[in-house]
Amino acid sequence: MPRFPEFSQRLNQLAGSVFEKFLPKMREKGADLVKLHIGDSYLPPPYDLPVDPAFREAHPLFNRYCNTMGVPELRAALAEKVAAENRLPVSPNDIMLTCGACNALNISAMGLLEPGDEILVLTPCWPFFLGMVRLAGGVVVEAPFYSRLYEEPDLDIAAYLERFITPKTAALYLNTPNNPSGKVLSRPQLEAVADLVQQHQLWLLSDEAYDGMTFDGREHHSIASLPGMFERTLSIFTFSKVYMFAGLRLGYIAAPEHFLKQLNKMMVHQLYSPSTLSQQMMVDPVRTRESWHRDFVQHCQELRGIASDQLRIDHHRPEGAYYLFFPIDKYLNGRDYWETIDLCLESGVSVAPGGDFGSDFRDYIRICFAGESPDRLQVAVERLNRIFAEHS
C-alpha cells in the first residue's frame, strides 16, 4: 500500500490559513492595505540590540512575523544555490525555511507517516530521527548500509535493500554525506537507491545536512537531481554544518511547492516560522558562499588527517561529514563497553556511544573532529590511543 504521494491523516486534517484565498486581493491592494488581521506590533523593539544599525535600517521588518514559508530574499538566494550546486529544478517557491534540519525532518516524519507505516532507515544514522519516527507512530526498519559500503563498494544495493521493503513501507530515509560513518554515496549508488524508491512508490527523505562537506575532491550528489526523483523527494539542508551556525537553528527543504504547502501547515502548528532576523542575516552568507566555504571544508579535511592518521584504532577514513565512527570491541582490554566510555570521560574526552546510531552499532563510538581546535583534537586522540591502543 504505497503512501506516496499522500500525506498522513494528521496532516490532512490541519486547516491551511484562511488568508490563503485572500492573498491575491491583499497583494493587489499593496501599501494601501491596513493589516489588522495579524497580532503584531508596528514598532521596533525599544531596547538596545547588538545588531548593526545599517542592517536594521535595510530590514525594517526584522522584528516582525514573516511569511511562514520563509523570507523572500533568502528563498530566492537558496533557490539559486540549490539549482546551481545541487542541480534541482527549483524556483524560490520550492524552498521552505525551517528551524534547522531537525525541524524539517520532524515535520516530514509527522507529515508522511501514518501510525504503523514503516520507514526504511539506512544506518548508521542521525539518532534523533529514530525518535521522530516513533513520535509519528511510525516503525523504523533499519538497514545497515553506509559502513557496509566501505567493505563492499560493489554491493548490489537494490537487491540488498529490497529485502527490507514490505507492503507497509511508506518511505526511505537517506543521508549522504553520512553522519556518523562519513560515507559519501557515488552517483551510481544513488541511482540504485532511486530505482528502488521509484519501483516501490516510496517517499524519499534526503537528509543533506553535510551538503558541501566532502573530502579529497569528491562531489556531493543530491538524489533529487536524478531523473524522476525531484517529484518524490524532500531534500533537507541546514545552516548548522558548512555555515558553522548551529546556534542559529535554521535549515530548509527543497521540494515541489505543493508538498511544501502541506508541510508548512505542520510547521505553523509547531513553531509558526523560523526567526525572521536569522533568515535575513543569512541572505549574504548564502550569496557569498563560494568565497568562504571551501576554506572551512579544507580545514576540516586537515582535521580529519589529524584524527584519522594518529588514531591507532581500525577505522574507515571518512569521505565527508566530520566524524570518525568505528567499533571498539577489539580494544576493550577486558572492560565492558560503558565502563570504557566512562574511562574516556575520566581521561578527559567525551565520545558519542554507537548504539544511538542504529542497533547494529552498539560496539561503535563516534568522535567529531571539527568541534575542537587542532591542538585539543590532538590531545584527545592521544588520550584515546592510551585507553584503546596501548595494550592491544
Added chain:
Amino acid sequence: MPRFPEFSQRLNQLAGSVFEKFLPKMREKGADLVKLHIGDSYLPPPYDLPVDPAFREAHPLFNRYCNTMGVPELRAALAEKVAAENRLPVSPNDIMLTCGACNALNISAMGLLEPGDEILVLTPCWPFFLGMVRLAGGVVVEAPFYSRLYEEPDLDIAAYLERFITPKTAALYLNTPNNPSGKVLSRPQLEAVADLVQQHQLWLLSDEAYDGMTFDGREHHSIASLPGMFERTLSIFTFSKVYMFAGLRLGYIAAPEHFLKQLNKMMVHQLYSPSTLSQQMMVDPVRTRESWHRDFVQHCQELRGIASDQLRIDHHRPEGAYYLFFPIDKYLNGRDYWETIDLCLESGVSVAPGGDFGSDFRDYIRICFAGESPDRLQVAVERLNRIFAEHS
C-alpha cells in the same frame, strides 16, 4: 481517569539524552574535557555578520549549539523576572526556552494528551491551539467563556465550567490576558478556575503570551501563583508581544523542573533548541524590562482608545492584549459574512474571521490595534465604520 501528573505515551517512549548520566563527570572535568561527542565546529562563522563585535566577543559560543533547556544567563534572568512579577516559586532550572509560545503550546499538547483525551478550551481562543490538540489526537471541548465574562462578571465559573468536564478531560487551556477578547481575569476568577482544576485532577496550560499587556492599571495574575497550582501548571510566555520581537521566535515555559525535563525530550525531537544567538540577545532586554515596557503598554492603551472610541460597532472595551473582538451580525446590511470580510479587504482593511477563535464566534471579527501606526489605524477604523455602521 485523570491524566495528571502523567505525560502521554508518545512522550514517555522518547529516550532522554545518553549524556545525562555523564553530566556530573563532564562538569567536574571542566575545561580539560575535549568534547568530541557533539557534531559542531569550533570556529566562528567566517563571513560578515551584522552583529556587534563587542557582543560576539562577550559571547564566543554564539554560533554553537546550546543547552537544550536554554542559555544559562537567560534562564537566570527569566527566573528572576517570573519570581518577582509573576510570583511563581521558580529557580533557573524551572525555566525552559522554546521557539515562541507556539512551540511551547505544541510540545505541551503533544506531551500531555493521549489520543482521545479531552482538553477543556475556554473560548474565544488562539486558533492554532485547536490544530495542535488535533495533531496530538486530542479532543477539543470548547467552553465559551471570556466574552461571556464581560456580560456576566459574576458568573459562577466553577459551576459553569463543571458541565464541560467528563471522565476523559485531561487538561484545561487558559489564556489571560485573552487573545482575542481582551478579557483579563481577576484573582477571584482565577481562583475559581484553580479550584476546578485541582478538584478534577487536571493539567493546567496557562497561556500568558500577553503577560504585562494590561490596561487601566489592571494587574495580570499568573494562575500558577495560587496555592497548589505551580505543581500542576505549565505557564507559557513569549518574546513576541510585550518584547515586540515576534520575528525572534522565542518564548519560555515556567514549571517544575521535572516537568520541563520531560517536555524537553519533545522539543529536542522537533527543533533541538531555540537559537543560541537569539537567547543571548534577549538577556539584557529581560534585565532592563522595567525601563522600557511600560511605555509600550501605555502606547497600546492609546491605540486601544483610537480603535475603541471611534469604532461605531458595539464591542467590549478590551482590558488587555491588543485586539477588539466583536460580532458583526447586526451590521451586515443584507450581505453575508464572507462577502463582508471581502468588502473590508476591498476597502483596504484586513481583519481576522471570528470562527477561527471558536465555533461560537462565526459572526465575529478580530482586529489588532497595535500592528499599524496610529494614523493608519484611524484610516482603517473609518473604513470599517463606512462598511458596517453607515447604513445601520
